[in-house]
Amino acid sequence: MSEAHSEAYRPAPPWQVTQWFNTTRSLSLEALRGKVIVLESFQMLCPGCVAHGLPQAQRVRATFPRDQVEVIGLHTVFEHHAAMTPTSLEAFLYEYRIDFPVGVDKAGEGEAVPQTMRAYAMRGTPTLTLIDAQGRLRHQHFGQVSDLLLGAQIAQLVQEAEAVRAVDAAGERAAAGACSVDGVCEP
DSSP states (O other), X not given: OOSSOGGGOOBOOOOOEEEEESXXXXXXXXXXXXXXXXXXXXXXXXXXXXXXXXXXXXXHHHHSOTTTEEEEEEEOOOSOTTTSOHHHHHHHHHHXXXXXXXXXXXXXXXXXXXXXHHHTTOOSSSXXXXXXXXXXXXXXXXXXXXXXXXXXXXXXXXHHHHHHHHHHHHHHHHHTTOBOTTSOBOO
């Protein structure tokens, strides 16, 4: 995921989720278009996820406005399948007070690695993935990432999304005839 040219960013693959928690509806990349997505992929028995990844995702959710940044959890189980059932996950989310939406990654067909984890080429858990407001993969961090670096990356993506919205709004005003020939637009 290169920083150099936006056309080099690849679209984020769709999530393959069998069940959602902390939301009344199924979520998709299309439904969240226009927002920066912070995808925290975890396993509830992963020490790094419990100690670092999930608390960081909770801090991101508390810091950024929800109309700009959406935090999504992805429980992506590639080991200890019998212990990490949806029922166990529900109790875990309650116990750790995780209130952002969490999807259960669909099991791999004949493989231990779940489908979304494979599609995103994750190396393990925790993995934090940033998806821009246009639905493109921008950053992926395996293991622990500093709050400062993550905050800067999210802020950059929010700023890019706001710039796109401003250009789109100016284009709409121009199309409606509210802009002069020299490019000045008024509401």
